[in-house]
Amino acid sequence: MKPNRSIDALIAELHALAQITAQEPPVVTRVVFSEADLRARAHVKGLCAAAGLAVTEDAVGNTFARWQGSDPALAPVGTGSHIDAIPNAGSYDGTVGVLGGLEAIRVLQSMGYQPRRSIELVIFTAEEPTRFGIGCLGSRMMGSVLSPAQALTLRDKEGRGLEELRTAAGFSGSLESVALNSGRFHSFIELHIEQGPLLEQEGIDLGLVTHIAAPASLRILVEGEGGHAGARLMPGRKDALAAAAELILALEAAAKSTGAVDTVGTVGVCEVFPGAVNSIPSRVRLETDIRDIDGARRDQVLDTLRAACSETAKQRGVQITTELVNADPPAACDEQILSVMEKAAADAGKTTRRMVSRAYHDSLFMARVAPVAMLFIPCRGGVSHRPDEYSSPEWIANGVNVLARTLAALSA
Numbered sequence: 001m002k003p004n005r006s007i008d009a010l011i012a013e014l015h016a017l018a019q020i021t022a023q024e025p026p027v028v029t030r031v032v033f034s035e036a037d038l039r040a041r042a043h044v045k046g047l048c049a050a051a052g053l054a055v056t057e058d059a060v061g062n063t064f065a066r067w068q069g070s071d072p073a074l075a076p077v078g079t080g081s082h083i084d085a086i087p088n089a090g091s092y093d094g095t096v097g098v099l100g101g102l103e104a105i106r107v108l109q110s111m112g113y114q115p116r117r118s119i120e121l122v123i124f125t126a127e128e129p130t131r132f133g134i135g136c137l138g139s140r141m142m143g144s145v146l147s148p149a150q151a152l153t154l155r156d157k158e159g160r161g162l163e164e165l166r167t168a169a170g171f172s173g174s175l176e177s178v179a180l181n182s183g184r185f186h187s188f189i190e191l192h193i194e195q196g197p198l199l200e201q202e203g204i205d206l207g208l209v210t211h212i213a214a215p216a217s218l219r220i221l222v223e224g225e226g227g228h229a230g231a232r233l234m235p236g237r238k239d240a241l242a243a244a245a246e247l248i249l250a251l252e253a254a255a256k257s258t259g260a261v262d263t264v265g266t267v268g269v270c271e272v273f274p275g276a277v278n279s280i281p282s283r284v285r286l287e288t289d290i291r292d293i294d295g296a297r298r299d300q301v302l303d304t305l306r307a308a309c310s311e312t313a314k315q316r317g318v319q320i321t322t323e324l325v326n327a328d329p330p331a332a333c334d335e336q337i338l339s340v341m342e343k344a345a346a347d348a349g350k351t352t353r354r355m356v357s358r359a360y361h362d363s364l365f366m367a368r369v370a371p372v373a374m375l376f377i378p379c380r381g382g383v384s385h386r387p388d389e390y391s392s393p394e395w396i397a398n399g400v401n402v403l404a405r406t407l408a409a410l411s412a
């Protein structure tokens with residue numbers, strides 16, 4: 001098999017998609033169900049239809065673009081990723097897996113290949129947690145990790161719920177129908193930028209992901225006592241932000257204390273009320289992100305953080321409540337798919353290394369219902385979630401090439 005399509009069309013499509021953003025390009029912001037997200041969805045669905053794929057959507061907007069196999073009764077081979085983007089993001093996170101997956105299908109079509117199993121491109125709803133505070137909404141529901149009842153409790157910062165937002169975005173139908181049976185997909189492969197520096201540093205073409213790290217998120221509400229920043233003297237203050245600062249440092253210390261490079265802890269959201277320079281903060285909301293490839297070790301950090309919350313509440317006389325947003329188990333990729341990918345890369349003359357994914361991905365939840373594997377390509381400087389995120393046409397072409405070969409092998 002010798003894919004011989006030029007990569008230029010795909011690179012142009014990635015650039016075109018990056019123009020659909022709520023901010024000035026090259027800054028990409030596409031929050032789920034926003035106007036930019038809906039325009040990007042329409043754009044990508046158009047490309048899928050132009051490639052002859054049959055496009056369907058589920059009740060939360062997960063999108064399936066199917067290339068019918070010669071035996072349509074067989075479970076399809078899936079590939080795909082997401083097109084939503086966090087605020088101030090770049091052009092390659094998720095989109096390489098979606099448009100690269102589509103390109104892999106077009107490569108096979110252009111070679112006259114006829115799959116026996118259908119090949120289905122999946123565009124997942126809300127991989128990013130920006131709107132609802134929880135990542136991988138669509139795949140989480142597909143993998144039955146988030147029930148419809150739990151999903152209906154999700155709210156964005158403006159207090160709008162999933163039901164209102166999905167309806168406004170044009171998605172309806174029973175949320176129960178989003179969950180997939182374990183036989184729905186034969187296998188699932190996600191192509192993605194590494195979002196870390198290893199492949200580029202080591203000059204390796206492709207990463208074969210063996211494990212996906214387990215993310216957890218604890219939301220913390222600190223309630224103290226506000227007041228005049230000048231008139232209220234320091235003794236007896238119940239400054240919610242000063243208390244929150246202790247928790248931020250406690251999380252950093254807890255993540256470092258495991259001694260494992262794989263443990264990471266971050267406070268990415270700190271909302272201060274009332275947020276006025278001459279007013280003592282009375283309320284602070286923190287959102288934390290804790291990850292490890294070892295779920296038990298990750299949970300130890302969570303426990304330490306919860307203990308710090310109790311201790312700080314006691315010491316400072318503030319009220320601290322916590323809400324566990326998610327604590328997901330890590331996923332292991334399927335050894336058989338990894339061997340197929342390894343052979344595909346060798347046949348294509350590309351170098352590989354096995355590695356773990358420290359970022360989470362929709363594959364983490366697809367692993368609940370299908371054998372999965374992920375294929376990483378390098379990104380410059382390991383930079384991601386930033387407008388200067390970049391992966392070269394050559395790196396992208398390598399990913400598409402090996403993905404196409406893998407899809408062919410699995411669908412034959």
Ligand code: GLV
Binds near residue numbers: 127135358359360361
């Ligand atoms: C996904 O975007 C992640 O934060 O790992």
Ligand code: MN
Binds near residue numbers: 086093128385
């Ligand atoms: Mn991302």
Ligand code: MN
Binds near residue numbers: 082093094127192361
């Ligand atoms: Mn991503």
